[in-house]
Structure formats: structure tokens, C-alpha cells
Amino acid sequence: MFSDMSVQWLVLLILLVSTAFIYTTNLILRKENRIPEPRGWPVIGHLPLLQPKIVHRTLMNIAQKYGPLYKLRLGMLKVLVISSPDLAKEILKIQDASFADRPFTVVGELFSYQLKGIIFSPTDDHWRFMRKLGSELMSSKAIQKQQVSRHETLMTAVNSLLERQGKQFIDLREELLDMMLTLMLQMLLGKRLTAGKSVAKSSESNGMKKLTQLYKELAKLDLFVMGDCFPFLRWLDVGGVEARVAKLHRGFDNCLSDAMNALRREAPHATSEDPGLMQTLLSMQRTEEGKNITDDEIKALVTDLLIAGIDTTANTIVFGMAELMRNPDVKEKLLKELDEFVGRERVVEESDLVNLKYLKMVIKETFRLHPPVPVLLPRKSMERATVAGYKIPKNSQVLINSYAIQRSPESWDDPTSFKPERFANNPIDVKGQDFCLLPFGAGRRQCPGMGIGGLMVEITLATFLQILEFSLPAGMKPEDVDMAEQATISSSLVSPLLVSVKPRLSPNLCSMRT
Numbered sequence: 452m453f454s455d456m457s458v459q460w461l462v463l464l465i466l467l468v469s470t471a472f473i474y475t476t477n478l479i480l481r482k483e484n485r486i487p488e489p490r491g492w493p494v495i496g497h498l499p500l501l502q503p504k505i506v507h508r509t510l511m512n513i514a515q516k517y518g519p520l521y522k523l524r525l526g527m528l529k530v531l532v533i534s535s536p537d538l539a540k541e542i543l544k545i546q547d548a549s550f551a552d553r554p555f556t557v558v559g560e561l562f563s564y565q566l567k568g569i570i571f572s573p574t575d576d577h578w579r580f581m582r583k584l585g586s587e588l589m590s591s592k593a594i595q596k597q598q599v600s601r602h603e604t605l606m607t608a609v610n611s612l613l614e615r616q617g618k619q620f621i622d623l624r625e626e627l628l629d630m631m632l633t634l635m636l637q638m639l640l641g642k643r644l645t646a647g648k649s650v651a652k653s654s655e656s657n658g659m660k661k662l663t664q665l666y667k668e669l670a671k672l673d674l675f676v677m678g679d680c681f682p683f684l685r686w687l688d689v690g691g692v693e694a695r696v697a698k699l700h701r702g703f704d705n706c707l708s709d710a711m712n713a714l715r716r717e718a719p720h721a722t723s724e725d726p727g728l729m730q731t732l733l734s735m736q737r738t739e740e741g742k743n744i745t746d747d748e749i750k751a752l753v754t755d756l757l758i759a760g761i762d763t764t765a766n767t768i769v770f771g772m773a774e775l776m777r778n779p780d781v782k783e784k785l786l787k788e789l790d791e792f793v794g795r796e797r798v799v800e801e802s803d804l805v806n807l808k809y810l811k812m813v814i815k816e817t818f819r820l821h822p823p824v825p826v827l828l829p830r831k832s833m834e835r836a837t838v839a840g841y842k843i844p845k846n847s848q849v850l851i852n853s854y855a856i857q858r859s860p861e862s863w864d865d866p867t868s869f870k871p872e873r874f875a876n877n878p879i880d881v882k883g884q885d886f887c888l889l890p891f892g893a894g895r896r897q898c899p900g901m902g903i904g905g906l907m908v909e910i911t912l913a914t915f916l917q918i919l920e921f922s923l924p925a926g927m928k929p930e931d932v933d934m935a936e937q938a939t940i941s942s943s944l945v946s947p948l949l950v951s952v953k954p955r956l957s958p959n960l961c962s963m964r965t
């Protein structure tokens with residue numbers, strides 16, 4: 452029989468062995484369940500990896516080494532980066548309800564009047580109300596009503612290009628930004644304030660012109676704020692970005708308050724034709740349903756739509772034009788389609804777009820190679836979740852790199868070439884159902900401006916190409932068009948796309964229609 456002493460030793464041994472077993476198993480399991488992560492620095496983590504304005508490309512390169520789901524530490528911020536269609540579907544569709552929040556950001560707080568708009572707000576009842584308002588004001592019916600103003604603005608842009616024919620090379624982005632600014636300000640503030648002209652080129656120095664100048668300043672800023680990564684250091688405002696953004700926001704706010712006062716003064720004389728979103732909301736304030744809408748909420752909604760809608764749309768059109776200048780055979784095919792379905796005796800109309808199938812393929816391919824929002828707006832988990840077997844804690848920030856997904860050789864053949872033909876007899880679309888093509892995102896936080904944004908890209912490209920003949924500066928070959936891009940509030944070409952124009956149709960056709 453064993454002595455008391457040996458029983459004690461045996462128990463101690465069993466305890467030691469089982470503790471060692473549990474500890475080792477735990478270690479192995481934890482290691483297996485650890486999300487891949489590149490080697491980082493103490494305290495600052497992976498911040499030095501992220502070069503300003505090309506974050507989407509850096510994140511894509513990291514994914515090539517660490518896989519479609521990896522983790523980054525940006526100071527105190529922990530970020531999950533997703534780079535495959537399957538995992539994007541997991542976040543944006545299967546577990547959309549768990550990942551629908553937006554994380555707090557300094558810029559978001561400043562521009563949203565303390566989270567009163569849509570873009571930066573958490574997914575709560577207030578966001579649902581504002582999103583419903585925004586979506587109604589951009590519904591197909593509302594878009595249809597503005598068709599005449601859209602056409603006038605587009606023809607004003609065409610004429611402005613024609614006025615400079617033979618004289619100089621034109622920076623197409625500047626022209627398109629002015630056109631989109633005019634169009635959006637008309638939609639948001641109404642024709643009475645913008646007087647239906649190009650607001651940026653107007654000789655009058657008024658609030659609308661000031662707003663366009665402020666917008667252009669904002670579009671150039673790199674909006675990375677160190678306070679997002681180290682909230683306790685926010686007061687230091689490293690690089691002064693927060694101060695600059697706050698100043699721009701004050702400028703926006705002054706212009707929008709002036710516009711609001713002017714619309715209130717004009718209310719008794721206002722006609723029902725094209726009242727603009729702000730006037731519609733001001734009228735709603737006088738009804739039972741809308742009496743709780745505050746002035747700040749109206750300004751937050753208008754600011755959101757300005758920020759989200761102008762640069763994205765203008766840059767997509769520039770990317771499309773740049774690819775057409777680089778690929779003359781694609782341009783020729785598009786012109787043939789326009790000649791066949793519209794002809795040269797009249798200007799293309801929105802009702803023609805349904806027949807322009809090759810144009811739609813060219814635009815899908817432009818969105819695929821050059822998504823204007825290359826990393827979708829950040830999401831935040833609203834509860835604990837499991838993704839690809841990894842446990843994701845509540846409040847984790849998630850970035851979906853649509854740029855990487857849309858250039859992935861796993862989803863696309865020859866992914867870096869511009870080939871609209873890949874969409875022939877191919878049902879893949881940009882509407883948020885195909886997770887290998889996500890220029891407008893997907894799920895409940897998907898872009899509500901997809902209808903008007905997509906329409907503007909289609910009708911502008913069709914009209915410009917049908918009416919005008921574009922050429923590159925003398926001596927420049929199609930392959931010299933520089934497609935290098937950078938991302939600020941949206942992605943754009945680093946080098947301006949310079950073109951000269953001459954009429955392709957009879958000039959009378961353009962002036963007749965303005």
C-alpha cells in the first residue's frame with residue numbers, strides 16, 4: 452500500500468501535469484485563434500506603415516502577405532481589415548446588423564453637428580430617421596423631377612468646354628467638380644439661390660461661391676487626425692488637421708445658415724418648382740410630422756450630401772474619361788454605340804441610357820478599377836461576433852478594402868487591365884449584391900446616393916462623348932495618361948487629365964438646348 456506521503460506526491464504530480472496540459476492547450480488554441488497581424492512598433496503600432504493618401508494600396512499589399520483578414524494597431528485603435536468578397540459578404544450581409552455602426556472620428560464629429568446627419572452617426576433611431584429623409588429626397592421620383600435642371604447644368608458645362616476650344620488644355624477634373632457642385636447645390640438649396648448658373652464660375656461673390664471654394668479646400672485635405680488613434684492627445688492636434696477642418700466647418704455652417712435665412716425670408720414667394728432639399732425640410736418643420744427636425748439636423752443632412760456626392764461622382768467621370776483616352780479602341784466602340792442608338796441629329800437624353808449597354812460596361816469597369824471610396828467608410832461591431840472562426844470583440848473597427856477586392860486575381864482575370872468586355876453576358880453589378888464589386892458598399896449603410904450618382908456618371912459620359920471630340924496634348928500618347936491615384940475625401944488622379952475639345956456634333960445642337 453502507498454504511504455500517506457506518496458499519495459500526497461502523486462496528487463501533486465497529477466495537479467502539476469494537468470495544469471501544464473491546460474496551459475499548453477490554451478496557448479496553442481490562443482495562437483491558432485489569433486488574428487494575423489504584421490509586426491508593429493510599441494505604442495504607435497502599425498501607424499508608420501500607412502502612407503498618407505495611398506492607405507488603400509498599402510492595405511492591399513499587407514493583405515497579399517497576411518491574408519484577407521488581418522489586424523492593425525493604430526496607436527490605441529484596433530482595426531480589422533477585410534480584403535475578400537466572402538468576408539465582405541459576412542460583414543455587410545450575413546452579419547450586417549452586428550457590424551452596422553460607424554466608429555467615432557474627430558472629422559465626423561465636426562462635420563456632422565455632433566452626429567446629427569447620416570454618414571457619421573451610429574445606427575440608431577435618429578440615423579434611421581435621417582437616412583429615411585435623405586433617401587426619400589433622392590428617390591427615383593425626386594430624381595426624375597430634376598431632369599430639366601440636370602440637363603441645363605450639363606449643357607452649361609459642355610458650352611463652357613466649347614468656349615475654350617483651340618485655346619488651351621482643360622483640366623477635366625476642375626470642370627467636372629464645378630459641374631457637380633452646381634448640380635448638388637441646386638438639388639440641395641434650390642434654383643433660386645444658385646440661379647441655375649455654374650456657381651463656381653459666377654462673377655457674383657456670394658455665399659454659394661464661397662461654399663464651392665470651401666468644398667474645394669476640403670477635397671484637397673488629408674483627413675487623417677492623430678486624435679482618432681490617441682484620443683488623450685487630441686488637444687495637441689498634431690499637424691493642425693483638426694483646426695483646419697474646424698475652420699472649414701465654420702465656413703460651411705455660415706454659408707448654410709445664410710442660405711437657410713434667405714430661404715425662410717423667401718418662403719412666402721417660393722414656387723413649387725425645384726424648391727431644393729433645404730426648402731423642403733424647412734417646410735416640413737411647419738408640419739406635425741417634421742416639427743421636431745432642428746436647423747442643425749437640416750444643415751447636417753445638407754453637409755453630408757455635399758461631402759458624399761460631389762467629389763465621388765466627379766472623380767468617377769474623370770477616371771472613366773482617362774481610361775477612354777488610354778484605350779482609344781474602347782472609346783471608338785462607345786461612339787459607335789452612341790451613333791447607332793442616338794445618332795448625330797439630336798443630343799443624347801436620359802431616356803436613351805437604357806439602350807447604351809456598352810456604356811454601362813465601361814462604367815462598371817471604371818468603378819471596378821477605380822472605386823472612388825477605395826476603403827468603404829469604417830464600420831464598428833455593435834456586439835461580440837465571430838468571423839472566419841475568430842472572436843471579434845464589441846466596438847471593433849472594421850475596414851473593407853474594396854480596392855483590394857476589386858483588383859484581386861482570385862475574383863477577376865487580368866485584374867489590373869481595363870476590359871469592359873468582361874461584363875458582357877455577366878450579371879455582376881455594382882448594386883451591393885455581388886461582393887467582388889462594391890463601389891457603393893452594401894447592406895444597411897450602403898450609399899443612398901447610388902441612383903443619382905450612377906445616373907450622373909452615365910449621362911455625363913454619354914453627353915460629353917457624343918457632343919465633343921476630346922484629344923490629349925500634342926505628342927502625348929494614350930499610354931502616357933498617368934493613372935496613379937490618391938485618396939482624400941475620395942480617390943482621384945494624381946496628375947490632372949488635360950484635354951482639348953472641339954465639337955463632334957453641330958454646335959447649334961448644344962446651344963439650342965441650354
Ligand code: HEM
Nearest residue numbers: 570759760763764824828890891892893896897898900904
Ligand atoms: C459615384 C458616386 C458615389 C460613390 C461611388 C459612393 C460611394 C459610397 C460608399 C462606398 C459609401 C459607404 C457605404 C458603406 O459603408 O457600405 C457611401 C455612403 C454614403 N453616400 Fe455615397 N457614393 C457616391 C455618390 C453619392 C451621392 C451622389 C450621394 C448623395 C447625394 C451620396 C450619399 C451618401 C451618404 C449619405 C452615405 C452614408 C450612408 C450611411 O452611412 O448610412 N453618395 N457612398
